[in-house]
Amino acid sequence: MSALLSVRxxxxxxxxxxxxxxxxxxxxxxxxxxxxxxxxxxxxxTARALLGLAGRQARVTADELRFDETQILDASAxxxxxxxxxxxxxxxxxxxxxxxxLRPVGREISDSLRLHASSTPAQRRARVLExxxxxxxxxxxxxxxxxxxxxxxxxxxxAVIASAIALGPRLIIAxxxxxxxxxxxxxxxxxxxxxxxxxxxxLVLISHDLAVVSRLAxxxxxxxxxxxxxxxxxxxxxAEPQHPYTRRLIAAVPTDRPRGTRLGPxxxxxxxxxxxAPPHAAPAPAPATPLHRNSGVTPPADLDSADPGxxxxxTPEFPRTxxxxxxGLRRSFGARLAVDDxxxxxxxxxxxxxxxxxxxxxTTVARLVLALDRPDSGDVRLLGEPWSTATExxxxxxxxxxxxxxxxxxxxxxxxxxxxxxxxxxxxxGRSQRAGAEVAELLRRVGLDERVMNRRPAKLxxxxxxxxxxxxxxAPAPDxxxxxxxxxxxxxxxxxxxxxxxxxxxxDLGLSYLFITHDLGVVRHVSDDVLxxxxxxxxxxxxxxxxxxxxxxxxxxxxxxxxxxIGGDLDLWPLPSVGS
Amino acid sequence: xxxxxxxxxxxxxxxxxxxxxxxxxxxxxxxxxxxxxPPSLAHVFGTDESGRDIYTRVIHGTGASLLIGIAATAIGLxxxxxxxxxxxxxxxxxxxxxxxxxxxxxxxxxxLFALLFIVVYGPGVVTSxxxxxxxxxxxxxxxxxxxxxxxxxxxxxxxxxxxGRGRPSRIARHVLPNVAGSLFVLATLxxxxxxxxxxxxxYLGLGAVxxxxxxxxxxxxxxxxxxxxxxxxxxxxxxxVLSAAATTLLGRGIQQRGRES
Numbered sequence: 001m002s003a004l005l006s007v008r009x010x011x012x013x014x015x016x017x018x019x020x021x022x023x024x025x026x027x028x029x030x031x032x033x034x035x036x037x038x039x040x041x042x043x044x045x046t047a048r049a050l051l052g053l054a055g056r057q058a059r060v061t062a063d064e065l066r067f068d069e070t071q072i073l074d075a076s077a078x079x080x081x082x083x084x085x086x087x088x089x090x091x092x093x094x095x096x097x098x099x100x101x102l103r104p105v106g107r108e109i110s111d112s113l114r115l116h117a118s119s120t121p122a123q124r125r126a127r128v129l130e131x132x133x134x135x136x137x138x139x140x141x142x143x144x145x146x147x148x149x150x151x152x153x154x155x156x157x158x159a160v161i162a163s164a165i166a167l168g169p170r171l172i173i174a175x176x177x178x179x180x181x182x183x184x185x186x187x188x189x190x191x192x193x194x195x196x197x198x199x200x201x202x203l204v205l206i207s208h209d210l211a212v213v214s215r216l217a218x219x220x221x222x223x224x225x226x227x228x229x230x231x232x233x234x235x236x237x238x239a240e241p242q243h244p245y246t247r248r249l250i251a252a253v254p255t256d257r258p259r260g261t262r263l264g265p266x267x268x269x270x271x272x273x274x275x276x277a278p279p280h281a282a283p284a285p286a287p288a289t290p291l292h293r294n295s296g297v298t299p300p301a302d303l304d305s306a307d308p309g310x311x312x313x314x315t316p317e318f319p320r321t322x323x324x325x326x327x328g329l330r331r332s333f334g335a336r337l338a339v340d341d342x343x344x345x346x347x348x349x350x351x352x353x354x355x356x357x358x359x360x361x362x363t364t365v366a367r368l369v370l371a372l373d374r375p376d377s378g379d380v381r382l383l384g385e386p387w388s389t390a391t392e393x394x395x396x397x398x399x400x401x402x403x404x405x406x407x408x409x410x411x412x413x414x415x416x417x418x419x420x421x422x423x424x425x426x427x428x429x430g431r432s433q434r435a436g437a438e439v440a441e442l443l444r445r446v447g448l449d450e451r452v453m454n455r456r457p458a459k460l461x462x463x464x465x466x467x468x469x470x471x472x473x474x475a476p477a478p479d480x481x482x483x484x485x486x487x488x489x490x491x492x493x494x495x496x497x498x499x500x501x502x503x504x505x506x507x508d509l510g511l512s513y514l515f516i517t518h519d520l521g522v523v524r525h526v527s528d529d530v531l532x533x534x535x536x537x538x539x540x541x542x543x544x545x546x547x548x549x550x551x552x553x554x555x556x557x558x559x560x561x562x563x564x565x566i567g568g569d570l571d572l573w574p575l576p577s578v579g580s
Numbered sequence: 581x582x583x584x585x586x587x588x589x590x591x592x593x594x595x596x597x598x599x600x601x602x603x604x605x606x607x608x609x610x611x612x613x614x615x616x617x618p619p620s621l622a623h624v625f626g627t628d629e630s631g632r633d634i635y636t637r638v639i640h641g642t643g644a645s646l647l648i649g650i651a652a653t654a655i656g657l658x659x660x661x662x663x664x665x666x667x668x669x670x671x672x673x674x675x676x677x678x679x680x681x682x683x684x685x686x687x688x689x690x691x692l693f694a695l696l697f698i699v700v701y702g703p704g705v706v707t708s709x710x711x712x713x714x715x716x717x718x719x720x721x722x723x724x725x726x727x728x729x730x731x732x733x734x735x736x737x738x739x740x741x742x743x744g745r746g747r748p749s750r751i752a753r754h755v756l757p758n759v760a761g762s763l764f765v766l767a768t769l770x771x772x773x774x775x776x777x778x779x780x781x782x783y784l785g786l787g788a789v790x791x792x793x794x795x796x797x798x799x800x801x802x803x804x805x806x807x808x809x810x811x812x813x814x815x816x817x818x819x820x821v822l823s824a825a826a827t828t829l830l831g832r833g834i835q836q837r838g839r840e841s
Contacts (some may be wrong), residue, residue, distance in 0.1 A: 370742055399744025412735040414754050416761065425753070426743050476743065 004029050004202045005050070005171055009063035012045050012054055012226075019045050021226045025219075029170060032193075032203040034217030034234065036210055036249065038491040039462075042226040043206045047175050050204070051090055052080040067171065085112045089164030089201075091157075091174040098160050099148040105156075106132070106144025109163040116167050131162040135192055153358075154185035161192060171202045178212060182357040182518055187562035190215055208491050210253055211521075211563075214238055222246045252496035253521060263496030263525070320347045323480050323512045324369060324387075328378035331364055338364040339375070340536040348479065349506065351513040353527030353544065355520060357559075361536040362516045366484045369514055370404055371395055383479060403473030407485035409465040413457045419443070419468050420453035426475035442471045446501060463494035467501065474505060482514045487522060499526060520563045524548050532556045582833040588826035595642035605633055607640035607793040616809050626811035628801065630791075634811060638819050641793040646823065648709050648787070648794075649775035653767055655713025656774070660720030661763070667721070668728025669751070679725070682718045690715040691780065698786045705794075708787035712777045720766060724759060731758045768831030772824030779820050795820050 003026035012020035020042040027033045035043045048054045050065070052072055065072045070083060084090065092098045099108055109131060110124045119127070125144075132140035135158040148156055157177065164172060174193060178186040194216055197203045207213050213220055214234050222230040222243065230243040241247045252263050324346040331339040339361045346352045354362045367373040369380055371388055380388040382398055406412050413422050423442055424435040440450040446467040457465050466486060473481050483502070487495040499522065505511055517523050523530055523544075530547050532540040532555070540553040551557045595602055611631035619626045625634035667678040685693065694711035701707045731737060732755060740750050775795075781787040782796025783803075790801050795816040802812030 372738060372741065396744050396746065399742065402742065404739065404742045406735060406739075408735065412739040414736045414740075414758065416757050425740075472739075472743075 003027060004068060005204070006064055006066045007050070007062065008065075009061075010046065010049060010065060011061045012042070012049050013059045013061075014057050019226050020049065023221075023223075023226075023228055025221055025228070025231065027171065027202045027204060029202050030197060030200050031219070032197050032205055032217045034213030034220040035204065035206045035223055036208065036213050036220055037223035038208055038249075038493060040225075041223040043223050044175055046223070047090075047173050047204065047206050050173060051084055051088060053084075053090075082116065085169070086116045086167045087169050087171065089161075089167075089169035089172045091161055091164045091172065091177050099156060101148055104145050104147055105151065105159040109144075109159065109166055112163055112166045127166070128162075131166055132159070135159075135162045135165075136188060137162070152185075153181050154188065157181060157185075157189055158192070161189070165196060165201075169201065171204070172196060173204045173206070175206045176208070177205070179207070179209070183520065184357060184559060184562040186212070210238070210249060210492070222249065249493060252493045263500055320350075322346065323348050323383060324514065325381045326365075326369065326378070327380075329365065329368055329375045329380070330377045331361075331368060331373065331375050337536050339368065341378070342531075342533075342536075342538055343378070344531060344538075344541070346480070346512050346514060348512055349510045350528045351506065351515050351526050353523035353530040354514065354516045354533060355518065355523045355530060355559075356533035357518055359535075360533040362518075362533050363484055364536075365533070366404075366482050366514065366516050369480075370402065370482050400476035401479045403476070403478040403481040405466065405469045405473050405481060405483050405486045407488050409462075409469040410457055412469060413465075415456075415458070418454050418456055419448075419460070422457065422468060423453075423471050423475055426472040438475075442475055443468075445474070445505075446471045447497070461494075462490050463498060466490065466498050470498075470501065470505070474509065474511070477509075478511065480512045480514065482516070484516045485518070486515075488517065488519060495522070502526070520548075520560060532559065581829055585826040585829035585833070588822055589830060592642055592646060592823055592826070595639045596646045597643070599640045599643060603633075603636040603639040605636040607632065607637040608791055609633075616805070618809075619811055625815040626809070628798075628809075628812050629805065632791075634798070634815050637793040637798060638795070638815050641795050641798065641816070642819070642823075644705070644788060644792070644794045645775055645779065645796070645820070646771075648705065648712070648778040649771045649823070649827075651709045652712035652716065652774040652778060653770040655710060656716035656770065657720050657763065657767055659713070659717040660724050663717070663721035664724025664728055664759075667725040668732060675725075678721075682721050685718040688715075690719075691777065694777065694781060695784075695786065698781070703786040703789070705788050708778055708781040712774050712781065715777075716770060716774065720770070723766060724763065727759050727762050728755060731755045765831050765835045768827055768834060772827040772831075775827075776820060776824050 005027040007026070008024045010020060010023040011018060023042075023046055025033060035046065037043045045054060045058070049058070049060050049062075050067075050072065052075065054060050060073065062073060067083065067088065070079065072080070072083075075083070099105060106125070106128045109128045113119055113124045113127055128144055129140040132143060137143050137155055137158050143151065143155065143159075148159075151159065161174075161177070172193070177193065178189050181189065190212065193203060193205070197216070203216065205213055205216055217234050219232065220234045220237050221228045222237065222245065224243075224245045230237060230241065230246045237246065238250060241250055322345050324344075326345075327343045329339050329342040330337070342361075342365055344352060354365060356362045364373065368375050368388060371380070371390075371392075375388055378388075379386070383401060385398060387395065387398070417425070420436075420439050423439045427435055427438060439453060443450050443452065448464060448467050448471070452460065452464065452468075457468055460468065469486075486502070487498050490498060502513065503526070506513065513526070515523065515526050527544045529542065530544045531538050532547065532551075532553065534555050540547055540551060540556045547556065548560070551560055599607075609632065611627070614623070614627050614631035615629050617623050617627040617631070623633050623635065625638060627633055628637075663678050663682060667675045667682075670678070688696070693715040694708070697711040697714055698707050701710075737750060737754055740754055745753070778787055779794075779796030779799065782794050783800040785800060788794035788797045790797050798816040799813050799820075802809070802816070806813050
């Protein structure tokens with residue numbers, strides 16, 4: 001079988017920096033090749049170079065870059081334009097913003113028909129409806145006339161795919177096609193791509209998510225810092241990764257890791273490896289700094305033992321006093337009931353995961369617990385005190401006991417403040433002399449170099465920003481931290497570091513987490529107990545292993561079934577036989 | 581571009597603060613024999629109908645023109661800040677009331693509103709300054725209000741609330757500094773506009789009155805002779821354009837820098 005797309009020694013340079021070095025691979029018709037790597041690994045640039053879209057600043061060279069009979073690097077702009085759209089379909093990363101907000105999606109899709117094939121408007125319209133139906137958009141007549149903001153994320157992604165495949169391209173390049181989507185929607189999109197592949201299209205699938213890639217790709221390329229560090233059939237790469245980076249990437253996927261095991265390779269630098277009790281947890285005669293207060297229980301001394309993996313798994317026991325008690329929470333927006341009769345109790349030192357798709361009401365629950373919103377009925381009590389029924393003035397003394405971290409850490413920082421100011425601001429005595437040393441200690445605690453103090457958060461990486469957010473959240477020595485999708489926008493390896501950090505802080509400080517996420521792997525890894533929410537209601541609840549091991553509710557089962565997992569033989573997350 | 585703008589502004593500032601350094605003569609001294617001289621070495625910008633040196637008058641007029649521009653902007657922004665904060669922070673009815681009031685003001689073309697004010701309070705430098713300030717205020721107020729609301733509903737303000745900060749501390753620590761940033765840009769952008777407006781009023785004879793050396797008034801005086809003696813209107817006009825362009829460029833530059841950081 002001769003390759004449809006053949007890449008040999010592809011290099012892309014921006015000025016002096018080479019972002020893609022010596023990348024070679026082939027894709028045959030009907031084959032799916034996955035490219036995996038973290039952000040910044042050069043995978044998207046590679047994809048764009050294949051299309052001749054690397055940009056003006058980019059210098060693209062290759063020994064060979066051939067699509068069918070065309071040498072892409074030598075091709076004229078006109079030839080490239082006719083390739084794109086007609087022969088190569090591109091599903092771009094920002095599918096949610098890839099559509100013109102002012103144009104009905106049907107028009108967007110018919111564009112490529114109009115540009116590349118001669119047809120009458122009536123033919124085009126019929127073809128658009130056919131395409132939309134084909135990619136699984138219900139009600140194509142209605143949807144074709146709607147603008148992108150009237151469509152859900154999944155539908156918009158389907159519309160983008162429809163426009164990419166409008167002319168039946170022989171190669172489809174999909175760059176993170178499902179990253180922003182819920183798992184059931186994601187499953188639908190992956191099924192669609194799989195169907196297109198089995199119809200004979202070649203597929204290049206780019207993702208940071210190993211599970212997504214392994215589900216479709218027969219071969220994977222693992223990219224790291226612009227190079228392919230490992231490649232081969234998906235099953236063997238995932239089962240026996242050779243390169244340390246691949247191993248790290250696979251280990252970082254939280255799915256199969258029981259609660260309490262570390263995802264990253266080593267503890268964060270702030271805590272010396274093997275040191276069981278962090279320095280500040282030792283009983284100190286001096287006035288307690290805020291970090292002390294919750295460390296009533298020192299982790300067992302045998303954490304010093306030579307087997308850190310096992311030792312880490314021991315969860316220190318905290319007195320099981322309830323930190324948050326929510327009873328019968330109900331909140332509606334207009335006619336829509338966002339949260340319907342949600343109750344739970346969260347005890348000290350434990351994590352309650354709330355999992356559900358977007359629109360299931362989980363963020364509204366978070367806002368109710370943070371008292372940023374009032375329930376229509378029901379109430380939240382914090383540390384035994386009235387919380388949701390209190391006035392803001394009455395709540396204020398208790399506010400420092402509750403922290404929050406968000407998905408988008410950056411927007412939760414005042415853009416005019418430096419990292420040091422942000423963290424100092426969270427200390428009750430923020431502008432006193434002591435603040436400086438304490439801020440440095442907090443930054444070390446979350447694994448950041450104290451030199452970032454004078455930087456602005458916008459200049460930090462996503463993982464570092466989330467660490468700053470965590471430092472700010474733990475600064476006032478809270479009992480509870482509400483985590484709303486804290487790792488959803490991070491790469492899997494960075495995600496692993498942040499989850500490890502949160503876990504470590506929980507052990508040391510006795511924090512309780514209310515952990516909200518749509519990622520089933522993450523929620524299984526972090527939570528003691530889990531609530532599964534759907535359309536504002538709790539459909540299933542219980543100890544995490546029980547719920548994941550034997551889901552009772554049919555929705556929970558559907559949700560779990562839709563989650564992509566790594567590899568067949570590596571099925572680390574077997575579904576229980578139904579009806580046992 | 582920005583450097584050029586800074587050079588122009590430095591020159592204008594010097595002209596405003598110490599006009600005699602740049603033009604030692606008396607801007608009001610008449611010399612009927614020298615009337616209508618074209619630009620020459622003796623009179624760089626030429627002379628007017630009474631033989632007054634236009635260069636000297638333009639330089640000495642800088643102070644008045646800039647002062648009017650800056651004062652008018654300050655008045656406009658000050659009023660706007662009050663309205664904007666009231667609307668942005670006040671209860672919903674106050675926001676509604678202020679916004680509707682601003683919309684009524686918006687219904688008048690800016691210059692017409694200024695004219696109305698002058699008709700009521702009589703022409704002069706002070707009234708024309710206030711008039712320009714008043715007529716620019718609604719525009720600023722709207723921008724400030726939306727900025728206040730944008731900051732007030734931002735995730736970082738919510739984060740401050742979660743930390744248990746009271747309302748006054750949230751306003752002082754987060755809202756005001758973030759609003760002030762954009763205010764500074766607005767101010768630099770506004771000065772140029774105010775200078776043009778104040779000059780327009782003087783040109784209409786409603787601001788500074790001849791023979792006072794003020795750019796707008798000089799334009800007005802030169803208008804009669806524009807067909808024969810172009811320099812009488814050209815040089816005051818050039819300075820209006822220069823000062824407006826320089827402050828606007830500077831404002832854009834600051835805005836750009838703010839966006840990048």
